[in-house]
Amino acid sequence: MATDKELSDFLKGIEKRAFKRAVYAVRDEDAALDIVQDAMIRLAEKYADRPAEELPLVFQRILSNATMDWFRRQKVRNNVMRNLSDFEGADDDGEFDLLEMLTSADGALGFESAEGTVSREQTLRLIDEAVQMLPTRQREAFLLRYWEEMDVAETASVMGCSEGSVKTHCSRAVHALAKALRAKGFFGATP
Protein backbone atom coordinates (compact mmCIF):
# COMPACT_ATOMS: atom_id res chain seq x y z
CA MET A 1 0.00 0.00 0.00
CA ALA A 2 1.36 3.44 -0.93
CA THR A 3 2.04 5.58 2.13
CA ASP A 4 0.75 9.09 2.50
CA LYS A 5 4.16 10.46 1.59
CA GLU A 6 4.51 8.20 -1.47
CA LEU A 7 1.08 9.28 -2.72
CA SER A 8 1.89 12.92 -2.03
CA ASP A 9 5.26 12.70 -3.81
CA PHE A 10 3.69 10.91 -6.74
CA LEU A 11 0.95 13.52 -7.18
CA LYS A 12 3.43 16.34 -6.77
CA GLY A 13 5.68 14.86 -9.41
CA ILE A 14 2.94 14.26 -11.94
CA GLU A 15 0.46 17.12 -11.48
CA LYS A 16 2.04 19.65 -13.85
CA ARG A 17 2.46 17.18 -16.68
CA ALA A 18 -1.06 15.87 -16.06
CA PHE A 19 -2.37 19.43 -16.26
CA LYS A 20 -0.52 20.06 -19.52
CA ARG A 21 -1.76 16.80 -20.97
CA ALA A 22 -5.33 17.75 -20.09
CA VAL A 23 -4.82 21.24 -21.59
CA TYR A 24 -3.66 19.64 -24.85
CA ALA A 25 -6.81 17.55 -24.88
CA VAL A 26 -9.48 20.07 -23.90
CA ARG A 27 -7.74 23.35 -24.80
CA ASP A 28 -9.10 25.05 -21.70
CA GLU A 29 -7.04 25.60 -18.53
CA ASP A 30 -9.98 25.68 -16.11
CA ALA A 31 -11.44 22.49 -17.54
CA ALA A 32 -7.98 20.89 -17.47
CA LEU A 33 -7.60 21.75 -13.77
CA ASP A 34 -11.01 20.24 -13.03
CA ILE A 35 -10.04 17.09 -14.90
CA VAL A 36 -6.75 16.73 -13.03
CA GLN A 37 -8.49 17.32 -9.70
CA ASP A 38 -11.14 14.75 -10.59
CA ALA A 39 -8.43 12.23 -11.56
CA MET A 40 -6.52 12.84 -8.32
CA ILE A 41 -9.64 12.32 -6.18
CA ARG A 42 -10.56 9.15 -8.09
CA LEU A 43 -7.05 7.81 -7.56
CA ALA A 44 -7.19 8.62 -3.84
CA GLU A 45 -10.63 7.11 -3.35
CA LYS A 46 -10.20 3.89 -5.24
CA TYR A 47 -6.51 3.14 -5.61
CA ALA A 48 -4.76 4.62 -2.57
CA ASP A 49 -4.30 1.07 -1.25
CA ARG A 50 -2.26 0.07 -4.33
CA PRO A 51 1.55 -0.20 -4.16
CA ALA A 52 3.35 3.04 -5.08
CA GLU A 53 4.86 1.53 -8.24
CA GLU A 54 1.40 0.87 -9.71
CA LEU A 55 0.25 4.46 -9.31
CA PRO A 56 1.71 5.97 -12.55
CA LEU A 57 -0.06 3.52 -14.84
CA VAL A 58 -3.33 3.67 -12.92
CA PHE A 59 -3.26 7.47 -12.78
CA GLN A 60 -2.67 7.84 -16.53
CA ARG A 61 -5.63 5.58 -17.19
CA ILE A 62 -7.81 7.54 -14.76
CA LEU A 63 -6.71 10.82 -16.36
CA SER A 64 -7.65 9.51 -19.82
CA ASN A 65 -11.04 8.40 -18.54
CA ALA A 66 -11.61 11.69 -16.73
CA THR A 67 -10.83 13.55 -19.96
CA MET A 68 -13.24 11.38 -21.92
CA ASP A 69 -15.90 11.94 -19.26
CA TRP A 70 -15.38 15.68 -19.63
CA PHE A 71 -15.95 15.43 -23.38
CA ARG A 72 -19.07 13.37 -22.80
CA ARG A 73 -20.37 15.94 -20.36
CA GLN A 74 -19.65 18.77 -22.75
CA LYS A 75 -21.34 16.86 -25.60
CA VAL A 76 -18.76 18.20 -28.01
CA ARG A 77 -16.87 14.98 -28.49
CA ASN A 78 -18.19 14.35 -31.98
CA ASN A 79 -17.28 17.86 -32.99
CA VAL A 80 -13.74 17.49 -31.66
CA MET A 81 -13.27 14.09 -33.25
CA ARG A 82 -14.39 15.53 -36.58
CA ASN A 83 -11.99 18.44 -36.32
CA LEU A 84 -9.08 16.26 -35.31
CA SER A 85 -9.77 13.67 -37.97
CA ASP A 86 -9.02 16.38 -40.51
CA PHE A 87 -5.38 16.01 -39.53
CA GLU A 88 -5.37 12.20 -39.94
CA GLY A 89 -5.71 12.58 -43.69
CA ALA A 90 -2.69 14.83 -43.89
CA ASP A 91 -0.33 11.95 -43.27
CA ASP A 92 1.06 11.84 -46.78
CA ASP A 93 4.77 11.43 -46.37
CA GLY A 94 5.39 10.21 -49.90
CA GLU A 95 6.29 13.62 -51.20
CA PHE A 96 9.59 13.96 -49.43
CA ASP A 97 12.24 11.97 -47.73
CA LEU A 98 11.20 11.02 -44.18
CA LEU A 99 14.71 10.17 -43.19
CA GLU A 100 16.01 13.50 -44.38
CA MET A 101 13.26 15.42 -42.60
CA LEU A 102 13.80 13.59 -39.31
CA THR A 103 17.54 14.01 -39.58
CA SER A 104 17.07 17.75 -40.06
CA ALA A 105 14.63 17.91 -37.14
CA ASP A 106 17.00 15.94 -34.97
CA GLY A 107 19.85 18.26 -35.82
CA ALA A 108 17.82 21.40 -35.27
CA LEU A 109 16.46 20.18 -31.94
CA GLY A 110 19.86 18.99 -30.83
CA PHE A 111 21.54 22.31 -31.37
CA GLU A 112 19.89 25.28 -29.78
CA SER A 113 18.81 28.11 -32.07
CA ALA A 114 19.30 26.32 -35.33
CA GLU A 115 20.32 28.73 -38.08
CA GLY A 116 20.47 31.34 -35.33
CA THR A 117 16.92 32.47 -36.00
CA VAL A 118 14.71 30.47 -33.68
CA SER A 119 15.01 30.95 -29.94
CA ARG A 120 14.49 28.15 -27.46
CA GLU A 121 11.21 29.72 -26.32
CA GLN A 122 9.97 29.95 -29.87
CA THR A 123 10.91 26.32 -30.46
CA LEU A 124 9.01 25.31 -27.38
CA ARG A 125 5.97 27.30 -28.45
CA LEU A 126 6.09 25.74 -31.92
CA ILE A 127 6.25 22.23 -30.52
CA ASP A 128 3.53 23.05 -27.99
CA GLU A 129 1.20 24.24 -30.74
CA ALA A 130 2.07 21.30 -32.97
CA VAL A 131 1.35 18.80 -30.17
CA GLN A 132 -1.99 20.48 -29.53
CA MET A 133 -2.91 20.08 -33.19
CA LEU A 134 -2.19 16.35 -33.26
CA PRO A 135 -5.10 13.92 -33.55
CA THR A 136 -6.15 12.72 -30.10
CA ARG A 137 -4.79 9.17 -30.30
CA GLN A 138 -1.47 10.27 -31.77
CA ARG A 139 -1.06 12.91 -29.08
CA GLU A 140 -1.95 10.45 -26.31
CA ALA A 141 0.52 7.89 -27.62
CA PHE A 142 3.27 10.48 -28.07
CA LEU A 143 2.83 12.04 -24.62
CA LEU A 144 2.53 8.76 -22.75
CA ARG A 145 5.45 7.15 -24.57
CA TYR A 146 7.94 10.03 -24.67
CA TRP A 147 6.74 12.51 -22.07
CA GLU A 148 5.62 10.13 -19.35
CA GLU A 149 8.38 7.77 -20.49
CA MET A 150 6.17 4.68 -20.49
CA ASP A 151 7.16 1.66 -22.52
CA VAL A 152 5.08 0.48 -25.47
CA ALA A 153 3.21 -2.16 -23.41
CA GLU A 154 2.28 0.34 -20.68
CA THR A 155 1.15 2.91 -23.24
CA ALA A 156 -0.98 0.26 -24.95
CA SER A 157 -2.50 -0.66 -21.59
CA VAL A 158 -3.43 2.95 -20.78
CA MET A 159 -4.80 3.59 -24.28
CA GLY A 160 -6.61 0.26 -24.47
CA CYS A 161 -5.11 -0.69 -27.82
CA SER A 162 -2.45 -3.02 -29.23
CA GLU A 163 1.27 -2.37 -29.01
CA GLY A 164 1.36 -2.18 -32.81
CA SER A 165 -1.18 0.63 -32.74
CA VAL A 166 0.92 2.52 -30.19
CA LYS A 167 3.98 2.28 -32.45
CA THR A 168 1.96 3.46 -35.43
CA HIS A 169 0.42 6.39 -33.51
CA CYS A 170 3.84 7.42 -32.15
CA SER A 171 5.50 7.23 -35.54
CA ARG A 172 2.76 9.31 -37.18
CA ALA A 173 2.89 11.81 -34.33
CA VAL A 174 6.64 12.33 -34.70
CA HIS A 175 6.34 12.76 -38.47
CA ALA A 176 3.43 15.18 -38.06
CA LEU A 177 5.36 17.21 -35.48
CA ALA A 178 8.48 17.30 -37.63
CA LYS A 179 6.38 18.39 -40.60
CA ALA A 180 4.71 21.10 -38.55
CA LEU A 181 8.10 22.41 -37.40
CA ARG A 182 9.44 22.41 -40.91
CA ALA A 183 6.33 24.21 -42.17
CA LYS A 184 7.05 26.95 -39.60
CA GLY A 185 10.58 27.26 -40.96
CA PHE A 186 12.19 25.68 -37.92
CA PHE A 187 14.55 23.74 -40.16
CA GLY A 188 15.17 23.13 -43.83
CA ALA A 189 12.97 24.45 -46.62
CA THR A 190 9.39 23.47 -47.33
CA PRO A 191 9.37 21.45 -50.55
Add this chain to the structure above:
Amino acid sequence: MNQPAAHLDHLEARVAQRMAALLHEGARDPGHAVSERLRVAREQALARAREVRQLQTAPAVHVTAGGAGVLGGFFGAWVSKLAMALPAVALVAGLLVIDQQHDQAQMESSVDTDLALLTDDVPPDAYSDAGFAEYLRSNGLTVTR
Protein backbone atom coordinates in the same frame (compact mmCIF):
# COMPACT_ATOMS: atom_id res chain seq x y z
CA MET B 1 9.96 3.54 -49.11
CA ASN B 2 13.39 2.02 -49.05
CA GLN B 3 14.44 3.56 -45.75
CA PRO B 4 16.37 1.32 -43.43
CA ALA B 5 13.57 0.66 -40.91
CA ALA B 6 15.75 0.30 -37.83
CA HIS B 7 17.54 3.58 -38.48
CA LEU B 8 14.23 5.34 -39.06
CA ASP B 9 12.81 3.97 -35.79
CA HIS B 10 15.89 5.10 -33.93
CA LEU B 11 15.73 8.54 -35.47
CA GLU B 12 12.02 8.87 -34.71
CA ALA B 13 12.63 7.97 -31.08
CA ARG B 14 15.48 10.47 -30.78
CA VAL B 15 13.48 13.31 -32.32
CA ALA B 16 10.53 12.45 -30.07
CA GLN B 17 12.75 12.45 -26.99
CA ARG B 18 14.23 15.82 -27.90
CA MET B 19 10.74 17.28 -28.37
CA ALA B 20 9.54 15.74 -25.09
CA ALA B 21 12.54 17.21 -23.27
CA LEU B 22 11.58 20.67 -24.50
CA LEU B 23 7.97 20.10 -23.47
CA HIS B 24 9.17 19.12 -20.01
CA GLU B 25 10.87 22.44 -19.77
CA GLY B 26 7.71 24.26 -20.82
CA ALA B 27 5.51 22.41 -18.33
CA ARG B 28 7.82 23.08 -15.40
CA ASP B 29 6.22 26.40 -14.51
CA PRO B 30 2.54 26.64 -15.41
CA GLY B 31 2.16 29.89 -13.46
CA HIS B 32 1.29 30.71 -9.85
CA ALA B 33 -2.49 30.43 -10.13
CA VAL B 34 -2.36 27.02 -11.79
CA SER B 35 0.30 25.74 -9.37
CA GLU B 36 -1.88 26.81 -6.43
CA ARG B 37 -4.95 25.09 -7.78
CA LEU B 38 -2.93 21.94 -8.40
CA ARG B 39 -1.63 22.08 -4.83
CA VAL B 40 -5.16 22.44 -3.44
CA ALA B 41 -6.36 19.54 -5.63
CA ARG B 42 -3.47 17.40 -4.40
CA GLU B 43 -4.21 18.18 -0.77
CA GLN B 44 -7.89 17.37 -1.23
CA ALA B 45 -6.96 14.05 -2.82
CA LEU B 46 -4.57 13.23 0.02
CA ALA B 47 -7.23 14.07 2.62
CA ARG B 48 -9.67 11.81 0.80
CA ALA B 49 -7.10 9.00 0.71
CA ARG B 50 -6.61 9.36 4.49
CA GLU B 51 -10.38 9.13 5.04
CA VAL B 52 -10.62 6.00 2.90
CA ARG B 53 -7.69 4.39 4.71
CA GLN B 54 -9.24 5.17 8.10
CA LEU B 55 -12.53 3.61 7.05
CA GLN B 56 -10.72 0.50 5.83
CA THR B 57 -8.58 0.01 8.94
CA ALA B 58 -10.87 1.26 11.77
CA PRO B 59 -12.64 -1.48 13.83
CA ALA B 60 -16.31 -1.78 13.03
CA VAL B 61 -18.69 -0.23 15.58
CA HIS B 62 -22.28 -1.46 15.69
CA VAL B 63 -24.96 -0.21 18.01
CA THR B 64 -27.46 -2.84 19.08
CA ALA B 65 -31.19 -2.20 19.60
CA GLY B 66 -30.60 -1.71 23.29
CA GLY B 67 -28.01 0.96 22.54
CA ALA B 68 -24.99 -1.08 23.58
CA GLY B 69 -21.91 -0.69 21.41
CA VAL B 70 -20.32 -3.82 20.03
CA LEU B 71 -16.66 -3.41 19.06
CA GLY B 72 -14.35 -5.76 17.25
CA GLY B 73 -12.87 -6.72 13.90
CA PHE B 74 -13.87 -10.29 13.15
CA PHE B 75 -16.84 -10.33 15.53
CA GLY B 76 -17.94 -6.94 14.27
CA ALA B 77 -17.93 -8.21 10.69
CA TRP B 78 -20.22 -11.11 11.65
CA VAL B 79 -22.59 -8.81 13.50
CA SER B 80 -22.64 -6.59 10.46
CA LYS B 81 -23.52 -9.52 8.16
CA LEU B 82 -26.20 -10.67 10.60
CA ALA B 83 -27.69 -7.19 10.72
CA MET B 84 -27.84 -7.16 6.93
CA ALA B 85 -29.61 -10.55 6.87
CA LEU B 86 -32.11 -9.63 9.59
CA PRO B 87 -34.74 -7.93 7.35
CA ALA B 88 -34.81 -10.96 5.03
CA VAL B 89 -35.23 -13.34 7.96
CA ALA B 90 -38.05 -11.19 9.38
CA LEU B 91 -39.83 -11.19 6.00
CA VAL B 92 -39.68 -15.00 5.67
CA ALA B 93 -40.91 -15.46 9.27
CA GLY B 94 -43.80 -13.06 8.63
CA LEU B 95 -44.87 -14.96 5.51
CA LEU B 96 -44.80 -18.27 7.39
CA VAL B 97 -47.01 -16.83 10.17
CA ILE B 98 -49.53 -15.46 7.64
CA ASP B 99 -49.63 -18.85 5.86
CA GLN B 100 -50.25 -20.65 9.13
CA GLN B 101 -53.02 -18.25 10.14
CA HIS B 102 -54.68 -18.70 6.76
CA ASP B 103 -54.61 -22.52 7.12
CA GLN B 104 -56.04 -22.25 10.64
CA ALA B 105 -58.88 -20.02 9.48
CA GLN B 106 -59.78 -22.43 6.63
CA MET B 107 -59.73 -25.37 9.02
CA GLU B 108 -62.00 -23.60 11.52
CA SER B 109 -64.46 -22.66 8.80
CA SER B 110 -64.77 -26.25 7.51
CA VAL B 111 -65.18 -27.54 11.08
CA ASP B 112 -68.11 -25.12 11.60
CA THR B 113 -69.80 -26.29 8.40
CA ASP B 114 -69.30 -29.97 9.23
CA LEU B 115 -70.60 -29.39 12.76
CA ALA B 116 -73.68 -27.55 11.47
CA LEU B 117 -74.49 -30.37 9.05
CA LEU B 118 -73.95 -33.15 11.56
CA THR B 119 -75.95 -31.53 14.36
CA ASP B 120 -78.85 -30.50 12.08
CA ASP B 121 -82.20 -32.33 12.37
CA VAL B 122 -82.25 -32.91 8.64
CA PRO B 123 -79.71 -35.42 7.28
CA PRO B 124 -77.10 -33.94 4.88
CA ASP B 125 -78.41 -36.06 1.96
CA ALA B 126 -81.74 -34.22 2.13
CA TYR B 127 -80.15 -31.06 0.74
CA SER B 128 -79.35 -32.81 -2.52
CA ASP B 129 -82.97 -33.94 -2.93
CA ALA B 130 -84.86 -31.85 -5.52
CA GLY B 131 -88.21 -32.23 -3.74
CA PHE B 132 -86.83 -31.01 -0.43
CA ALA B 133 -85.21 -28.05 -2.10
CA GLU B 134 -88.59 -27.19 -3.74
CA TYR B 135 -90.24 -27.52 -0.34
CA LEU B 136 -87.77 -25.05 1.17
CA ARG B 137 -88.29 -22.57 -1.68
CA SER B 138 -92.06 -22.73 -1.49
CA ASN B 139 -91.93 -21.99 2.24
CA GLY B 140 -89.65 -19.04 1.73
CA LEU B 141 -86.70 -20.74 3.33
CA THR B 142 -83.14 -20.68 2.02
CA VAL B 143 -80.37 -23.16 2.22
CA THR B 144 -77.38 -21.79 4.06
CA ARG B 145 -74.21 -23.77 4.18
